[in-house]
Amino acid sequence: xxxxxxxxxxTSSALLxxxxxxxxxDAPPEFVELGMRYSKYEEDxxxxxxxxxxxxxxxxxxxxxxxxxxxxxDNWAVAVDVQWEDMSGASxxxxxxxxxxxxxxxxxxxxxxxxxxxxxxTTRYYYDRxxxxxxxxxxxxxxxxxxxxxxDGSFNSADGMTTYSAAISTSRDDIDPTQxxxxxxxxxxxxxxxxxxxxxxxxxxxNAIVRFGLAYTYRDGFLTDPYKLRDRRPDERKEWxxxxxYRQYFMxxxxxxxxxxxxxxxxxxxxxxxVNLAWHQNLGRSTQVIPFLRYYSxxxxxxxxxxxxxxxxxxxxxxxxxxxxxxxxxxxxxxEIGNWAISAVGERYETDESWGVFSGDESPALxxxxxYSFGLDYVFR
Amino acid sequence: MSLSHSHYDHRFKAMGGPCRLRLDCADATIAxxxxxxxxxxxxxxxxxxSRYLPDSLTSAINRAAGSAHAVPIDAETAGxxxxxxxxxxxxxxxxxxxxxxxxxxxxxxxxxxxAQSTIDGxxxxxxxxxxxxxxxxxxxxxxxxxxxxxxxxxxxxxxSAAAVxxxxxxxxxxxxxxxDMAAVGVGCAAEPxxxxxxxxxxxxxxxxQFGLAGGGLASSGDYERCMLVDGxxxxxxxxxTTGWPVQGLAAVSISxxxxxxxxxxxxxxxxxxxxxxxxxxxxxGLPWFAVDSAMGCHGELHSR
Numbered sequence: 241x242x243x244x245x246x247x248x249x250x251t252s253s254a255l256l257x258x259x260x261x262x263x264x265x266d267a268p269p270e271f272v273e274l275g276m277r278y279s280k281y282e283e284d285x286x287x288x289x290x291x292x293x294x295x296x297x298x299x300x301x302x303x304x305x306x307x308x309x310x311x312x313x314d315n316w317a318v319a320v321d322v323q324w325e326d327m328s329g330a331s332x333x334x335x336x337x338x339x340x341x342x343x344x345x346x347x348x349x350x351x352x353x354x355x356x357x358x359x360x361x362t363t364r365y366y367y368d369r370x371x372x373x374x375x376x377x378x379x380x381x382x383x384x385x386x387x388x389x390x391x392d393g394s395f396n397s398a399d400g401m402t403t404y405s406a407a408i409s410t411s412r413d414d415i416d417p418t419q420x421x422x423x424x425x426x427x428x429x430x431x432x433x434x435x436x437x438x439x440x441x442x443x444x445x446x447n448a449i450v451r452f453g454l455a456y457t458y459r460d461g462f463l464t465d466p467y468k469l470r471d472r473r474p475d476e477r478k479e480w481x482x483x484x485x486y487r488q489y490f491m492x493x494x495x496x497x498x499x500x501x502x503x504x505x506x507x508x509x510x511x512x513x514x515v516n517l518a519w520h521q522n523l524g525r526s527t528q529v530i531p532f533l534r535y536y537s538x539x540x541x542x543x544x545x546x547x548x549x550x551x552x553x554x555x556x557x558x559x560x561x562x563x564x565x566x567x568x569x570x571x572x573x574x575x576e577i578g579n580w581a582i583s584a585v586g587e588r589y590e591t592d593e594s595w596g597v598f599s600g601d602e603s604p605a606l607x608x609x610x611x612y613s614f615g616l617d618y619v620f621r
Numbered sequence: 622m623s624l625s626h627s628h629y630d631h632r633f634k635a636m637g638g639p640c641r642l643r644l645d646c647a648d649a650t651i652a653x654x655x656x657x658x659x660x661x662x663x664x665x666x667x668x669x670x671s672r673y674l675p676d677s678l679t680s681a682i683n684r685a686a687g688s689a690h691a692v693p694i695d696a697e698t699a700g701x702x703x704x705x706x707x708x709x710x711x712x713x714x715x716x717x718x719x720x721x722x723x724x725x726x727x728x729x730x731x732x733x734x735x736a737q738s739t740i741d742g743x744x745x746x747x748x749x750x751x752x753x754x755x756x757x758x759x760x761x762x763x764x765x766x767x768x769x770x771x772x773x774x775x776x777x778x779x780x781s782a783a784a785v786x787x788x789x790x791x792x793x794x795x796x797x798x799x800x801d802m803a804a805v806g807v808g809c810a811a812e813p814x815x816x817x818x819x820x821x822x823x824x825x826x827x828x829x830q831f832g833l834a835g836g837g838l839a840s841s842g843d844y845e846r847c848m849l850v851d852g853x854x855x856x857x858x859x860x861x862t863t864g865w866p867v868q869g870l871a872a873v874s875i876s877x878x879x880x881x882x883x884x885x886x887x888x889x890x891x892x893x894x895x896x897x898x899x900x901x902x903x904x905x906g907l908p909w910f911a912v913d914s915a916m917g918c919h920g921e922l923h924s925r
Contacts (some may be wrong), residue, residue, distance in 0.1 A: 243906060244904055244905050246711045246886075246901070246904075246905060247882070247886070247905050247906050247907060249707050249710070249711055250704075250711060250882045250885050250886060251879070251882050252880045253703050253704045253706070253707040253880070254704055254879050254882050254885070255879075256700045256703055256704075256886055257697060257700035257701065257704065257777060257881070258696065258697050258781075259777065259781035259784050260780065260782050260784075260879065279657045288725075440632070450720065470765075513900075525792060578647075578648070590924075621650070621651070
């Protein structure tokens with residue numbers, strides 16, 4: 241229905257006043273928040289029919305996360321996130337050809353054990369019409385070290401209906417592959433990653449928001465997988481992504497639909513579509529149940545082949561550069577009681593070459609996994 | 622498992638009338654903190670904009686009238702002036718922020734009509750289009766000229782106090798500043814507040830009931846201040862061009878997402894002649910309810 245011009249004029253001039261400018265959205269946190277989360281990630285074993293040498297165990301990751309958010313002044317807040325990960329298992333080493341011509345995966349024999357520690361510190365400043373954050377992340381594991389710094393900011397329009405956001409980040413990663421299990425492609429190397437992002441979100445009605453984003457990432461340095469036998473990649477990668485999202489709240493049944501889409505393209509020939517659908521259902525005031533579904537389809541890199549041709553300039557048999565489709569289905573539940581919030585997530589990820597919209601040969605190393613997570617948050621108020 | 626929500630009802634006096642904050646909350650500490658902050662917000666706006674308080678911004682602006690010194694204003698004040706400008710435009714000049722001085726001529730307790738010469742002496746001081754203002758300063762051009770935010774500050778304060786309640790995590794609350802209301806309602810779990818609309822000829826009874834789940838409800842009526850002279854009713858809603866009471870509707874209530882928009886729309890409807898006002902209300906697209914001078918009821922407030 242077209243709005244009456246008088247009502248439109250009154251509403252748009254009223255909305256310029258500070259009381260209507262989404263004070264909540266850009267207000268700094270009032271209380272200290274503390275959270276802990278435990279997650280388990282379990283890859284299915286690679287089936288015996290797809291490997292040389294029977295069923296092969298793949299990766300398991302146990303992760304513990306700690307989160308602290310604290311107001312430090314009227315307009316400042318600091319967040320500290322620490323994550324510990326314990327990884328074990330084997331990963332695909334290379335893909336070989338069986339006697340009957342089928343590609344079969346050869347796993348890295350010995351079990352890989354590694355631990356990763358990541359510390360992230362964010363300071364955020366809140367101003368009248370938005371906020372700006374500065375973030376530093378340090379990640380360390382046996383064979384890898386990364387330092388990243390990011391700056392982001394958002395700005396709301398005078399009527400509070402539009403939010404413009406932008407972010408830039410840069411990181412330096414050092415790679416020192418663990419020697420012993422398999423021969424490695426380098427002894428020591430590094431790579432630099434720079435990225436920029438711009439986005440806009442628009443409130444289109446009392447119950448609906450749309451958003452658009454544009455991202456560019458530039459990777460430079462040693463981009464080859466250090467452990468894979470047949471892997472040699474360009475030392476530069478340029479990536480673009482466009483994304484859009486829509487959120488709609490429904491009075492009945494007191495729930496919201498979140499629908500998001502992302503298109504990715506790069507100069508290695510990899511392109512992908514990602515569709516995310518989630519339903520946020522409120523049950524009373526304290527419980528939220530969120531079933532979600534993600535569809536991902538990727539087209540293979542120009543230099544990908546199941547049986548990599550090492551005579552070429554670049555080659556890789558890494559399933560992550562192959563064509564495939566993947567579906568993730570999961571459920572998230574959040575329950576608040578007093579100052580406590582309990583949350584749990586379970587999700588299943590499955591891949592198949594035939595689910596994708598891009599053509600290509602199916603990699604025998606495609607994986608399926610389960611992920612569970614359990615979290616506890618407390619607000620000191 | 623569900624938490625029991627206690628009901629809190631806090632009454633205080635501000636902006637020249639009875640004020641009430643009602644809310645449901647499971648935690649007494651949060652409820653008390655929210656109530657204190659919302660009341661402080663109402664008091665802040667009263668201190669800033671009341672024309673009765675000598676140290677208010679309004680008093681400072683009025684004192685500087687006719688001088689060469691423009692008064693600096695902040696974004697909030699510029700926003701209110703902008704809203705007043707829109708009311709002036711949308712009402713075809715019937716709403717005028719500078720028309721408040723007519724109350725010097727009209728004493729509704731006296732039971733006597735003012736002399737036309739008194740009114741004529743005030744009319745040259747009225748004229749919103751002559752006020753010089755921008756986002757940073759305001760200057761009233763004539764000595765004796767005044768502005769009066771009475772027509773929109775109470776409604777704005779209702780919305781602002783409701784936003785304060787919401788920012789404290791209150792999911793169901795109602796701010797009622799002498800009939801100008803703003804409700805906080807998060808999700809459909811928040812049951813609407815049942816609010817009564819006063820009978821314009823009998824202030825003790827309700828003429829209609831309305832369920833307010835969120836947003837605002839504002840009412841305007843000649844029952845607030847009026848007098849009968851020789852069997853004719855003179856209400857306090859004055860035409861800024863003639864200086865005489867408008868012979869229009871007896872009362873209007875409007876619901877809108879913001880109490881400020883509801884109040885501004887109700888004021889415009891009250892300033893228009895009766896038939897024109899009813900047409901304007903029908904076309905507005907907001908839930909409304911009006912009582913005409915013959916006590917006939919019009920419109921219907923639908924629960925949103």
